[in-house]
Amino acid sequence: MRNQKETTWSPLFKEAVSRDFESFHECLDQDKRIALHDVAGSKVHAEMLARAGILTAEDNAQIQTGLDQVMEEMRSGAFEWKTELEDVHTNVENRLIALIGDSGKKLHTARSRNDQVATDIRLYAREQLDLLTEDLKTLVGAFVDLAEKHAEAIMPGFTHLQVAQPVTFGHHLMAYVEMFLRDLDRVGAARERLNVSPLGAAALAGTGYPIDPEYSASKLGFAASFANSLDAVSDRDYVVDVCSAGSIIMGHLSRFSEEVILWCTPMFDFIEVGDQFCTGSSIMPQKRNPDLAELVRGKAARVMGNLAFSAALMKSQPLAFNKDQQESKPPLTDTLETVRAAVSVTAQMIPTITVKHARMLAAANQGYSTATDLADYLVRAGLPFRDAHHAVAAIVGAARDRALPTLSELSLAEMQVFAPGIREDVFEVLTVEGSVASRDHKGGTAPRRVRQAVETARRAIA
Numbered sequence: 001m002r003n004q005k006e007t008t009w010s011p012l013f014k015e016a017v018s019r020d021f022e023s024f025h026e027c028l029d030q031d032k033r034i035a036l037h038d039v040a041g042s043k044v045h046a047e048m049l050a051r052a053g054i055l056t057a058e059d060n061a062q063i064q065t066g067l068d069q070v071m072e073e074m075r076s077g078a079f080e081w082k083t084e085l086e087d088v089h090t091n092v093e094n095r096l097i098a099l100i101g102d103s104g105k106k107l108h109t110a111r112s113r114n115d116q117v118a119t120d121i122r123l124y125a126r127e128q129l130d131l132l133t134e135d136l137k138t139l140v141g142a143f144v145d146l147a148e149k150h151a152e153a154i155m156p157g158f159t160h161l162q163v164a165q166p167v168t169f170g171h172h173l174m175a176y177v178e179m180f181l182r183d184l185d186r187v188g189a190a191r192e193r194l195n196v197s198p199l200g201a202a203a204l205a206g207t208g209y210p211i212d213p214e215y216s217a218s219k220l221g222f223a224a225s226f227a228n229s230l231d232a233v234s235d236r237d238y239v240v241d242v243c244s245a246g247s248i249i250m251g252h253l254s255r256f257s258e259e260v261i262l263w264c265t266p267m268f269d270f271i272e273v274g275d276q277f278c279t280g281s282s283i284m285p286q287k288r289n290p291d292l293a294e295l296v297r298g299k300a301a302r303v304m305g306n307l308a309f310s311a312a313l314m315k316s317q318p319l320a321f322n323k324d325q326q327e328s329k330p331p332l333t334d335t336l337e338t339v340r341a342a343v344s345v346t347a348q349m350i351p352t353i354t355v356k357h358a359r360m361l362a363a364a365n366q367g368y369s370t371a372t373d374l375a376d377y378l379v380r381a382g383l384p385f386r387d388a389h390h391a392v393a394a395i396v397g398a399a400r401d402r403a404l405p406t407l408s409e410l411s412l413a414e415m416q417v418f419a420p421g422i423r424e425d426v427f428e429v430l431t432v433e434g435s436v437a438s439r440d441h442k443g444g445t446a447p448r449r450v451r452q453a454v455e456t457a458r459r460a461i462a
Helices: 019-025 028-051 057-076 088-106 113-149 169-194 213-219 229-234 237-264 291-314 323-352 357-364 371-380 385-401 412-416 432-438 447-461
Strands: 154-159 162-168
Touching: 028 057, 028 088, 028 113, 028 213, 028 323, 057 088, 088 113, 113 169, 113 229, 113 237, 113 323, 113 447, 154 169, 154 357, 154 432, 162 169, 162 357, 162 432, 169 237, 169 447, 237 291, 237 323, 291 323, 371 385, 371 432, 385 412
Parallel strands: none
Antiparallel strands: 154 162
């Protein structure tokens, strides 16, 4: 039978909670993540109660001392978690009472576990988002370093995974930098929205005690306190916010991972990833698999599932708090931990990448990648673009019919059959080097512009 003295509602309940329900109900594995935040919030709450005259200075001093000991026990691993106490809040309060006696029983005055857990989760999420911000900056730094190093390396650019136009490898990498810079903004916006304190909203209606929620908010580093007590305890929008930002980040990481996987295949052979981030095969001795990239791609699916779960969880809950909201913790913690790990390990992998310039250049010369440059040449010669497009399509067809790998292998006379305005200088246009160099504008692939983009990104993460 459950120890009735260790429950928060014992006088009303005559029977102990079913053992299976107790197991189904408890959430300590999740709550351990927010335990130190719970103690920090309790310390501020007690301080606020003392300032408001609700607790005596002596009670507050004992509570502060007791909570400091609880915090130290948690940090050292000596804290004894009791599953029968259900959650972190009751475990902390129970231990505090054991340490300091009746003063510990006064801590929960003017507070509910509803506003308490909402505060704890926000503190945890805020801390993790701050760490994720630094992780993303490190990732961006790794990308820009590699992009700068290979600002002049030419590779094929693709649409529909078909060779389209030549680009530089540095330019390609800087596209991911733009994605992750937007992700930094998303993380910052999610942090700003969740940085509101629910402490003082109590169960749902506020409290009849003369509390000071703004003081508690300020001491805990929140930008403001709640405006509506019902919303304060029932809001989990910030969980969906964080899962949304995490899903987009993982989507970007997954896109890059997919390209790493492709580029490592013999069919592409553009790069090689360091041994530290690859594995072999138990049966095929020649295999060298970029498994980190594959795992990131797989974990992206799980994080996106967390977004769907967290959004669906809240869709039918009436105001205010419902036990369903306990289930908002796993998608939040899993998203933050998975995204941070994926960002960090990808940032570590990037400097180990060896870029095979010659193979990239050879691939860029396939697929008639300078066809658009030829069309632009004809436009500058006075031909309307649609006519130029049509003429170049015919020239490409002629090259394909003869199995010529590049347009430059056609003679001037052969091209003039389809476009009489073509002159000898056309062969300067048909090189991949000339194509890349001509894209010398803001956001273009020319090496000079890549280096400018690198410096802009470095300032953004400084």
